[in-house]
Amino acid sequence: METILQAENIERCYTIGKTTLNVLKGVSLEIKAGETVAIMGESGSGKSTLLHVLGGLDTPKAGSVHFMGKSVYGMSAARRARFRAQNTGFVFQSFHLLPELDILENVALPAMTQRSTGNAKERAAELLKEVGLGERIGHRPQELSGGEQQRVALARALMNEPDLIFADEPTGNLDSKTGDKVLHYLFQLAVGRGHTLVLVTHNETVAARCSRQLLLKDGLLI
Ligand code: ADP
Numbered sequence: 577m578e579t580i581l582q583a584e585n586i587e588r589c590y591t592i593g594k595t596t597l598n599v600l601k602g603v604s605l606e607i608k609a610g611e612t613v614a615i616m617g618e619s620g621s622g623k624s625t626l627l628h629v630l631g632g633l634d635t636p637k638a639g640s641v642h643f644m645g646k647s648v649y650g651m652s653a654a655r656r657a658r659f660r661a662q663n664t665g666f667v668f669q670s671f672h673l674l675p676e677l678d679i680l681e682n683v684a685l686p687a688m689t690q691r692s693t694g695n696a697k698e699r700a701a702e703l704l705k706e707v708g709l710g711e712r713i714g715h716r717p718q719e720l721s722g723g724e725q726q727r728v729a730l731a732r733a734l735m736n737e738p739d740l741i742f743a744d745e746p747t748g749n750l751d752s753k754t755g756d757k758v759l760h761y762l763f764q765l766a767v768g769r770g771h772t773l774v775l776v777t778h779n780e781t782v783a784a785r786c787s788r789q790l791l792l793k794d795g796l797l798i
């Protein structure tokens with residue numbers, strides 16, 4: 577299968593005052609199109625940092641990330657922003673929805689620069705139906721439960737039909753029953769349609785649903 581994302585020798589550190597924390601010490605990985613990859617590791621091991629680097633959100637100190645053969649950090653910032661918008665979808669632990677917008681607008685937002693507004697809203701409504709929120713379209717995020725908000729975030733991540741979906745502990749703020757429902761939709765919609773998924777999780781049962789499991793430990797992937 578085709579390699580969709582390749583990371584080589586990624587290094588990332590954080591410097592606060594005189595202290596430098598080396599979080600990623602030379603991480604390499606290759607992800608094939610259609611794969612589902614779970615990244616596990618203790619809290620603070622650098623999972624979120626790695627996901628951000630892979631998704632074009634955070635420039636590493638050293639190393640490279642290639643998306644379909646193109647260097648993500650070799651691109652201009654504008655081109656990289658387009659890569660993020662067109663080719664990636666992110667689901668974060670804490671939903672990150674905009675409280676001023678209703679959920680239809682939240683889901684449609686990533687497409688507003690690319691499609692006509694009418695088409696974007698139609699597709700957003702379709703996605704909300706698919707995550708079981710068709711009846712809630714005019715509601716604001718704060719009128720929904722945590723699990724429902726995360727399903728909105730999932731619909732938003734799928735809006736532009738991204739090649740790659742990154743989910744960073746998407747059920748970390750949810751109780752297990754609510755979390756299971758979010759995962760059901762994540763696997764059904766993201767994986768069922770052949771998107772590639774990179775999922776950070778603490779939960780071994782969840783990780784086992786992915787086709788490959790990786791462990792981040794002491795700044796390296798095992
Ligand atoms: P994980 O997602 O595995 O819990 P993170 O990638 O969030 O880990 O963080 C890895 C380490 O880097 C942690 O020790 C964290 O405190 C530190 N860290 C993360 N982001 C920053 C930042 N912006 N500034 C300084 N330290 C950070």
Ligand code: MG
Nearest residue numbers: 623624625744
């Ligand atoms: Mg994290």
